[in-house]
Amino acid sequence: MPEFVALMAMTSATIAFSIDAMLPALPEIGATLAPDAPNAAQLVIVAFVFGMGLGTLFSGPLSDALGRKRVMIGGAVVYSISAALCTIAPSLELLVAARVMQGIGASGPRVVAQAMVRDLYAGRGMARVASFIMMTFTLVPAIAPLIGSFIIMGFGWRGVFWAFVVFSAISSAWLIIRQPETLPVELRRPLRMSKLKSAAGEVFAHGNVVRAITIQTLVFAMLFATITSVQQTYAVTFDRAESFPLWFGMVALLSGLASFANASLVTRLGMPFLIRVALTWHLMLSFGLGLFWLLGLMPLIWIFPTFVIWQVSVFAMAGLCIGNLNALAMQPMGHIAGMASSVISAVSTIMAVIVAAPIGLAFNGTPVPLFFGVGVCAAVGLFLARRLREV
Numbered sequence: 373m374p375e376f377v378a379l380m381a382m383t384s385a386t387i388a389f390s391i392d393a394m395l396p397a398l399p400e401i402g403a404t405l406a407p408d409a410p411n412a413a414q415l416v417i418v419a420f421v422f423g424m425g426l427g428t429l430f431s432g433p434l435s436d437a438l439g440r441k442r443v444m445i446g447g448a449v450v451y452s453i454s455a456a457l458c459t460i461a462p463s464l465e466l467l468v469a470a471r472v473m474q475g476i477g478a479s480g481p482r483v484v485a486q487a488m489v490r491d492l493y494a495g496r497g498m499a500r501v502a503s504f505i506m507m508t509f510t511l512v513p514a515i516a517p518l519i520g521s522f523i524i525m526g527f528g529w530r531g532v533f534w535a536f537v538v539f540s541a542i543s544s545a546w547l548i549i550r551q552p553e554t555l556p557v558e559l560r561r562p563l564r565m566s567k568l569k570s571a572a573g574e575v576f577a578h579g580n581v582v583r584a585i586t587i588q589t590l591v592f593a594m595l596f597a598t599i600t601s602v603q604q605t606y607a608v609t610f611d612r613a614e615s616f617p618l619w620f621g622m623v624a625l626l627s628g629l630a631s632f633a634n635a636s637l638v639t640r641l642g643m644p645f646l647i648r649v650a651l652t653w654h655l656m657l658s659f660g661l662g663l664f665w666l667l668g669l670m671p672l673i674w675i676f677p678t679f680v681i682w683q684v685s686v687f688a689m690a691g692l693c694i695g696n697l698n699a700l701a702m703q704p705m706g707h708i709a710g711m712a713s714s715v716i717s718a719v720s721t722i723m724a725v726i727v728a729a730p731i732g733l734a735f736n737g738t739p740v741p742l743f744f745g746v747g748v749c750a751a752v753g754l755f756l757a758r759r760l761r762e763v
Contacts, residue, residue: 385512393520397529405464423475425721432714447480502695514624517617584701592724600732627687643696662743
Protein backbone atom coordinates (compact mmCIF):
# COMPACT_ATOMS: atom_id res chain seq x y z
CA MET A 373 0.00 0.00 0.00
CA PRO A 374 2.65 2.65 0.81
CA GLU A 375 4.14 2.67 -2.69
CA PHE A 376 0.67 2.55 -4.29
CA VAL A 377 -0.45 5.53 -2.19
CA ALA A 378 2.74 7.44 -3.04
CA LEU A 379 2.39 6.74 -6.78
CA MET A 380 -1.30 7.65 -6.89
CA ALA A 381 -0.54 10.79 -4.88
CA MET A 382 2.20 11.87 -7.28
CA THR A 383 0.02 11.09 -10.30
CA SER A 384 -2.89 13.03 -8.83
CA ALA A 385 -0.51 15.82 -7.79
CA THR A 386 0.03 16.61 -11.48
CA ILE A 387 -3.09 18.73 -11.05
CA ALA A 388 -1.87 20.58 -7.96
CA PHE A 389 1.59 21.20 -9.41
CA SER A 390 0.10 22.48 -12.67
CA ILE A 391 -2.05 24.98 -10.78
CA ASP A 392 -0.04 26.04 -7.75
CA ALA A 393 3.36 26.40 -9.45
CA MET A 394 1.71 28.95 -11.77
CA LEU A 395 0.50 31.22 -8.96
CA PRO A 396 3.75 33.24 -8.58
CA ALA A 397 3.78 33.71 -12.37
CA LEU A 398 0.34 35.35 -12.63
CA PRO A 399 1.55 38.96 -12.14
CA GLU A 400 4.20 38.58 -14.87
CA ILE A 401 1.78 36.81 -17.21
CA GLY A 402 -0.73 39.61 -16.71
CA ALA A 403 1.90 42.31 -17.24
CA THR A 404 3.29 40.60 -20.36
CA LEU A 405 0.17 39.30 -22.11
CA ALA A 406 -2.71 41.34 -20.62
CA PRO A 407 -1.34 44.66 -19.33
CA ASP A 408 -4.75 46.36 -19.65
CA ALA A 409 -6.59 43.66 -17.68
CA PRO A 410 -4.22 42.04 -15.17
CA ASN A 411 -7.09 40.13 -13.50
CA ALA A 412 -7.40 38.16 -16.76
CA ALA A 413 -4.24 36.26 -15.84
CA GLN A 414 -6.48 34.17 -13.56
CA LEU A 415 -7.83 32.56 -16.74
CA VAL A 416 -4.56 30.60 -17.00
CA ILE A 417 -5.68 28.72 -13.88
CA VAL A 418 -9.37 28.55 -14.79
CA ALA A 419 -8.64 27.28 -18.32
CA PHE A 420 -6.56 24.39 -17.02
CA VAL A 421 -9.27 23.32 -14.57
CA PHE A 422 -11.95 23.64 -17.25
CA GLY A 423 -9.95 21.48 -19.66
CA MET A 424 -9.43 18.93 -16.91
CA GLY A 425 -13.19 18.78 -16.41
CA LEU A 426 -13.82 18.26 -20.12
CA GLY A 427 -11.21 15.52 -20.34
CA THR A 428 -12.74 13.52 -17.53
CA LEU A 429 -15.76 12.80 -19.72
CA PHE A 430 -13.54 10.62 -21.92
CA SER A 431 -10.68 9.32 -19.80
CA GLY A 432 -12.83 7.19 -17.48
CA PRO A 433 -14.77 5.35 -20.23
CA LEU A 434 -11.55 4.88 -22.21
CA SER A 435 -9.90 3.33 -19.15
CA ASP A 436 -12.87 0.95 -18.76
CA ALA A 437 -12.35 -0.18 -22.37
CA LEU A 438 -8.57 -0.07 -22.82
CA GLY A 439 -7.22 -0.51 -19.29
CA ARG A 440 -6.08 2.01 -16.70
CA LYS A 441 -2.38 2.33 -17.53
CA ARG A 442 -2.78 3.00 -21.26
CA VAL A 443 -5.10 5.93 -20.67
CA MET A 444 -2.92 7.39 -17.92
CA ILE A 445 0.15 7.31 -20.18
CA GLY A 446 -1.77 8.73 -23.15
CA GLY A 447 -3.04 11.60 -21.02
CA ALA A 448 0.49 12.31 -19.83
CA VAL A 449 1.66 12.61 -23.45
CA VAL A 450 -1.08 15.14 -24.30
CA TYR A 451 -0.31 17.03 -21.09
CA SER A 452 3.40 17.27 -21.88
CA ILE A 453 2.93 18.37 -25.51
CA SER A 454 0.47 21.06 -24.42
CA ALA A 455 2.86 22.28 -21.71
CA ALA A 456 5.57 22.62 -24.36
CA LEU A 457 3.18 24.67 -26.54
CA CYS A 458 2.58 27.01 -23.59
CA THR A 459 6.27 27.95 -23.67
CA ILE A 460 5.88 29.55 -27.11
CA ALA A 461 2.34 31.00 -26.87
CA PRO A 462 2.59 34.65 -28.06
CA SER A 463 -0.75 35.84 -26.61
CA LEU A 464 -2.95 35.24 -23.60
CA GLU A 465 -5.64 33.72 -25.82
CA LEU A 466 -3.27 31.07 -27.22
CA LEU A 467 -1.80 30.42 -23.78
CA VAL A 468 -5.31 29.84 -22.40
CA ALA A 469 -6.11 27.49 -25.31
CA ALA A 470 -2.94 25.48 -24.67
CA ARG A 471 -3.79 25.34 -20.97
CA VAL A 472 -7.22 23.91 -21.82
CA MET A 473 -5.49 21.13 -23.78
CA GLN A 474 -3.03 20.61 -20.94
CA GLY A 475 -5.97 20.20 -18.57
CA ILE A 476 -7.55 17.63 -20.89
CA GLY A 477 -4.31 15.65 -20.81
CA ALA A 478 -4.06 15.90 -17.02
CA SER A 479 -7.55 14.44 -16.67
CA GLY A 480 -6.21 11.01 -17.64
CA PRO A 481 -3.93 10.57 -14.63
CA ARG A 482 -6.43 12.27 -12.33
CA VAL A 483 -9.57 10.27 -13.14
CA VAL A 484 -7.93 6.94 -13.78
CA ALA A 485 -6.03 7.14 -10.50
CA GLN A 486 -9.42 7.33 -8.76
CA ALA A 487 -10.66 4.35 -10.75
CA MET A 488 -7.51 2.40 -9.81
CA VAL A 489 -8.20 3.05 -6.14
CA ARG A 490 -11.81 1.88 -6.62
CA ASP A 491 -10.57 -1.27 -8.41
CA LEU A 492 -8.72 -2.25 -5.24
CA TYR A 493 -10.78 -0.70 -2.39
CA ALA A 494 -14.39 0.24 -1.55
CA GLY A 495 -16.44 2.15 1.03
CA ARG A 496 -14.67 3.36 4.15
CA GLY A 497 -11.54 1.48 3.08
CA MET A 498 -11.49 3.54 -0.10
CA ALA A 499 -12.06 6.74 1.91
CA ARG A 500 -9.13 5.80 4.14
CA VAL A 501 -6.80 5.21 1.18
CA ALA A 502 -8.06 8.43 -0.47
CA SER A 503 -7.21 10.32 2.72
CA PHE A 504 -3.67 8.95 2.76
CA ILE A 505 -3.33 9.94 -0.91
CA MET A 506 -4.67 13.42 -0.13
CA MET A 507 -2.24 13.73 2.80
CA THR A 508 0.75 12.81 0.61
CA PHE A 509 -0.65 14.93 -2.22
CA THR A 510 -0.66 17.94 0.14
CA LEU A 511 3.14 18.09 0.06
CA VAL A 512 3.06 19.16 -3.60
CA PRO A 513 0.96 22.33 -3.24
CA ALA A 514 3.03 23.11 -0.14
CA ILE A 515 6.19 23.46 -2.22
CA ALA A 516 4.83 24.12 -5.74
CA PRO A 517 4.64 27.94 -5.48
CA LEU A 518 8.15 28.06 -4.03
CA ILE A 519 9.45 25.83 -6.85
CA GLY A 520 7.59 28.02 -9.34
CA SER A 521 9.15 31.20 -7.93
CA PHE A 522 12.66 29.72 -8.15
CA ILE A 523 12.09 28.62 -11.75
CA ILE A 524 10.75 32.08 -12.64
CA MET A 525 13.83 33.75 -11.17
CA GLY A 526 16.13 31.52 -13.23
CA PHE A 527 14.22 30.95 -16.47
CA GLY A 528 11.22 33.29 -16.52
CA TRP A 529 7.57 32.33 -16.20
CA ARG A 530 7.63 30.18 -19.34
CA GLY A 531 10.21 27.92 -17.71
CA VAL A 532 7.52 26.66 -15.32
CA PHE A 533 5.91 24.78 -18.19
CA TRP A 534 9.10 22.80 -18.83
CA ALA A 535 9.01 21.77 -15.17
CA PHE A 536 5.56 20.30 -15.85
CA VAL A 537 7.02 18.15 -18.62
CA VAL A 538 9.75 16.82 -16.33
CA PHE A 539 7.28 16.11 -13.50
CA SER A 540 4.96 14.20 -15.84
CA ALA A 541 7.86 12.17 -17.28
CA ILE A 542 8.99 11.04 -13.81
CA SER A 543 5.52 9.98 -12.64
CA SER A 544 4.81 8.21 -15.96
CA ALA A 545 8.06 6.25 -15.79
CA TRP A 546 7.27 5.17 -12.22
CA LEU A 547 3.79 4.06 -13.30
CA ILE A 548 5.08 2.07 -16.28
CA ILE A 549 7.80 0.31 -14.32
CA ARG A 550 6.14 -0.43 -10.98
CA GLN A 551 2.33 -0.42 -11.15
CA PRO A 552 0.50 -3.51 -12.44
CA GLU A 553 -2.72 -3.05 -14.42
CA THR A 554 -5.69 -3.09 -12.01
CA LEU A 555 -8.47 -3.81 -14.53
CA PRO A 556 -8.27 -7.35 -15.97
CA VAL A 557 -9.14 -7.81 -19.64
CA GLU A 558 -12.23 -9.88 -18.80
CA LEU A 559 -13.73 -7.01 -16.79
CA ARG A 560 -13.29 -4.32 -19.43
CA ARG A 561 -16.35 -2.71 -21.01
CA PRO A 562 -16.43 -2.03 -24.78
CA LEU A 563 -16.48 1.65 -25.70
CA ARG A 564 -20.06 1.88 -27.00
CA MET A 565 -22.21 4.98 -26.77
CA SER A 566 -25.27 3.01 -25.68
CA LYS A 567 -23.37 1.57 -22.71
CA LEU A 568 -21.85 4.91 -21.84
CA LYS A 569 -25.29 6.52 -21.88
CA SER A 570 -26.68 3.72 -19.74
CA ALA A 571 -23.86 4.06 -17.22
CA ALA A 572 -24.27 7.84 -17.03
CA GLY A 573 -28.01 7.39 -16.50
CA GLU A 574 -27.28 4.99 -13.65
CA VAL A 575 -25.04 7.56 -11.97
CA PHE A 576 -27.64 10.34 -12.16
CA ALA A 577 -30.52 8.08 -11.13
CA HIS A 578 -29.00 7.52 -7.69
CA GLY A 579 -30.10 10.30 -5.32
CA ASN A 580 -27.25 9.92 -2.86
CA VAL A 581 -24.69 9.99 -5.69
CA VAL A 582 -26.23 13.17 -7.13
CA ARG A 583 -26.13 14.84 -3.71
CA ALA A 584 -22.48 13.86 -3.26
CA ILE A 585 -21.61 15.21 -6.73
CA THR A 586 -23.38 18.52 -6.03
CA ILE A 587 -21.64 19.02 -2.70
CA GLN A 588 -18.31 18.10 -4.27
CA THR A 589 -18.98 20.75 -6.92
CA LEU A 590 -19.44 23.38 -4.21
CA VAL A 591 -16.33 22.24 -2.32
CA PHE A 592 -14.27 22.43 -5.52
CA ALA A 593 -15.75 25.89 -6.22
CA MET A 594 -14.63 27.11 -2.79
CA LEU A 595 -11.16 25.70 -3.39
CA PHE A 596 -10.78 27.04 -6.95
CA ALA A 597 -12.08 30.51 -6.04
CA THR A 598 -9.55 30.72 -3.22
CA ILE A 599 -6.63 29.48 -5.33
CA THR A 600 -7.32 31.84 -8.25
CA SER A 601 -7.45 34.97 -6.11
CA VAL A 602 -5.14 34.14 -3.19
CA GLN A 603 -1.96 35.45 -4.86
CA GLN A 604 -3.62 38.80 -5.58
CA THR A 605 -4.86 38.97 -2.00
CA TYR A 606 -1.37 38.48 -0.59
CA ALA A 607 0.16 40.93 -3.07
CA VAL A 608 -2.46 43.70 -3.20
CA THR A 609 -4.29 43.50 0.13
CA PHE A 610 -1.35 42.62 2.36
CA ASP A 611 1.70 43.67 0.28
CA ARG A 612 3.31 40.24 0.75
CA ALA A 613 3.94 39.18 -2.84
CA GLU A 614 7.54 38.09 -2.19
CA SER A 615 6.70 35.95 0.84
CA PHE A 616 3.54 34.48 -0.74
CA PRO A 617 5.13 31.10 -1.69
CA LEU A 618 6.30 30.58 1.90
CA TRP A 619 2.90 31.42 3.40
CA PHE A 620 1.14 29.25 0.83
CA GLY A 621 3.44 26.33 1.66
CA MET A 622 2.86 26.70 5.38
CA VAL A 623 -0.91 26.81 4.87
CA ALA A 624 -0.82 23.70 2.68
CA LEU A 625 1.20 21.75 5.24
CA LEU A 626 -1.06 22.75 8.13
CA SER A 627 -4.22 21.91 6.21
CA GLY A 628 -2.73 18.54 5.26
CA LEU A 629 -3.30 17.47 8.85
CA ALA A 630 -7.03 17.39 8.05
CA SER A 631 -6.52 14.50 5.63
CA PHE A 632 -4.51 12.64 8.24
CA ALA A 633 -7.29 13.22 10.78
CA ASN A 634 -9.88 12.05 8.26
CA ALA A 635 -7.98 8.80 7.68
CA SER A 636 -8.02 8.19 11.44
CA LEU A 637 -11.63 9.24 12.11
CA VAL A 638 -13.61 8.15 9.06
CA THR A 639 -13.93 4.50 10.05
CA ARG A 640 -15.33 5.49 13.48
CA LEU A 641 -17.44 8.57 12.74
CA GLY A 642 -18.48 7.97 9.14
CA MET A 643 -18.16 10.08 6.02
CA PRO A 644 -21.39 12.17 6.16
CA PHE A 645 -20.72 13.32 9.73
CA LEU A 646 -17.21 14.58 8.93
CA ILE A 647 -18.47 16.38 5.81
CA ARG A 648 -21.16 18.18 7.81
CA VAL A 649 -18.70 19.20 10.54
CA ALA A 650 -16.21 20.62 8.00
CA LEU A 651 -18.87 22.60 6.12
CA THR A 652 -20.45 23.95 9.32
CA TRP A 653 -17.15 25.24 10.67
CA HIS A 654 -16.16 26.88 7.40
CA LEU A 655 -19.60 28.43 6.93
CA MET A 656 -19.41 30.17 10.31
CA LEU A 657 -15.81 31.29 9.78
CA SER A 658 -16.41 32.70 6.28
CA PHE A 659 -19.50 34.73 7.13
CA GLY A 660 -18.05 35.80 10.49
CA LEU A 661 -14.84 37.16 8.97
CA GLY A 662 -16.71 38.70 6.04
CA LEU A 663 -19.01 40.65 8.37
CA PHE A 664 -16.18 41.74 10.68
CA TRP A 665 -14.15 42.97 7.70
CA LEU A 666 -17.09 44.66 6.00
CA LEU A 667 -18.15 46.49 9.17
CA GLY A 668 -14.59 47.49 10.06
CA LEU A 669 -14.67 45.61 13.35
CA MET A 670 -11.48 43.64 12.75
CA PRO A 671 -8.47 45.00 14.71
CA LEU A 672 -5.66 45.89 12.32
CA ILE A 673 -3.21 43.52 13.98
CA TRP A 674 -5.55 40.56 13.40
CA ILE A 675 -6.41 41.18 9.74
CA PHE A 676 -3.60 39.16 8.15
CA PRO A 677 -3.46 36.31 10.73
CA THR A 678 -7.21 35.71 10.46
CA PHE A 679 -6.97 35.53 6.66
CA VAL A 680 -4.24 32.90 6.95
CA ILE A 681 -6.42 30.93 9.40
CA TRP A 682 -9.32 31.20 6.97
CA GLN A 683 -7.13 29.94 4.10
CA VAL A 684 -6.04 26.97 6.23
CA SER A 685 -9.73 26.30 6.88
CA VAL A 686 -10.52 26.24 3.15
CA PHE A 687 -7.83 23.68 2.38
CA ALA A 688 -8.59 21.63 5.51
CA MET A 689 -12.28 21.57 4.63
CA ALA A 690 -11.37 20.27 1.17
CA GLY A 691 -9.14 17.61 2.76
CA LEU A 692 -11.99 16.44 4.98
CA CYS A 693 -14.64 16.52 2.27
CA ILE A 694 -13.27 15.61 -1.16
CA GLY A 695 -12.07 12.08 -0.44
CA ASN A 696 -15.23 11.27 1.53
CA LEU A 697 -17.56 12.75 -1.09
CA ASN A 698 -15.83 10.87 -3.88
CA ALA A 699 -16.03 7.63 -1.89
CA LEU A 700 -19.76 8.18 -1.22
CA ALA A 701 -20.41 8.88 -4.88
CA MET A 702 -18.37 5.88 -6.06
CA GLN A 703 -19.62 3.44 -3.41
CA PRO A 704 -22.57 2.02 -5.42
CA MET A 705 -20.73 2.36 -8.75
CA GLY A 706 -17.95 -0.22 -8.47
CA HIS A 707 -19.18 -2.14 -11.52
CA ILE A 708 -18.74 0.99 -13.70
CA ALA A 709 -15.91 2.64 -11.79
CA GLY A 710 -14.26 4.29 -14.78
CA MET A 711 -17.43 5.81 -16.20
CA ALA A 712 -18.69 6.83 -12.78
CA SER A 713 -15.38 8.48 -11.96
CA SER A 714 -15.54 10.40 -15.25
CA VAL A 715 -19.08 11.63 -14.75
CA ILE A 716 -18.47 12.61 -11.12
CA SER A 717 -15.21 14.42 -11.89
CA ALA A 718 -16.44 16.11 -15.08
CA VAL A 719 -19.67 17.46 -13.64
CA SER A 720 -18.15 18.58 -10.34
CA THR A 721 -15.11 20.21 -11.99
CA ILE A 722 -16.85 22.02 -14.87
CA MET A 723 -19.67 23.30 -12.68
CA ALA A 724 -17.18 24.32 -9.99
CA VAL A 725 -15.29 26.47 -12.51
CA ILE A 726 -18.54 28.18 -13.51
CA VAL A 727 -19.26 28.96 -9.84
CA ALA A 728 -15.69 29.86 -8.86
CA ALA A 729 -14.71 32.13 -11.77
CA PRO A 730 -17.05 35.02 -10.86
CA ILE A 731 -16.00 34.80 -7.21
CA GLY A 732 -12.31 35.03 -8.10
CA LEU A 733 -12.81 37.80 -10.68
CA ALA A 734 -14.82 39.83 -8.14
CA PHE A 735 -11.58 40.61 -6.31
CA ASN A 736 -11.71 44.29 -5.34
CA GLY A 737 -8.55 44.68 -3.31
CA THR A 738 -10.03 42.95 -0.26
CA PRO A 739 -10.99 39.33 0.50
CA VAL A 740 -14.61 40.28 1.29
CA PRO A 741 -16.09 38.96 -2.02
CA LEU A 742 -14.13 35.75 -1.48
CA PHE A 743 -15.39 35.34 2.10
CA PHE A 744 -19.05 35.75 1.16
CA GLY A 745 -18.84 33.75 -2.10
CA VAL A 746 -17.25 30.81 -0.32
CA GLY A 747 -19.67 31.18 2.61
CA VAL A 748 -22.70 30.87 0.29
CA CYS A 749 -21.22 27.71 -1.27
CA ALA A 750 -20.66 26.23 2.19
CA ALA A 751 -24.24 27.03 3.23
CA VAL A 752 -25.76 25.31 0.19
CA GLY A 753 -23.42 22.34 0.61
CA LEU A 754 -24.36 21.96 4.27
CA PHE A 755 -28.06 22.04 3.41
CA LEU A 756 -27.58 19.17 0.93
CA ALA A 757 -25.26 17.25 3.26
CA ARG A 758 -28.10 16.73 5.76
CA ARG A 759 -29.43 13.95 3.50
CA LEU A 760 -26.13 12.26 2.69
CA ARG A 761 -26.04 8.58 3.59
CA GLU A 762 -23.54 5.72 3.42
CA VAL A 763 -25.16 3.09 1.21
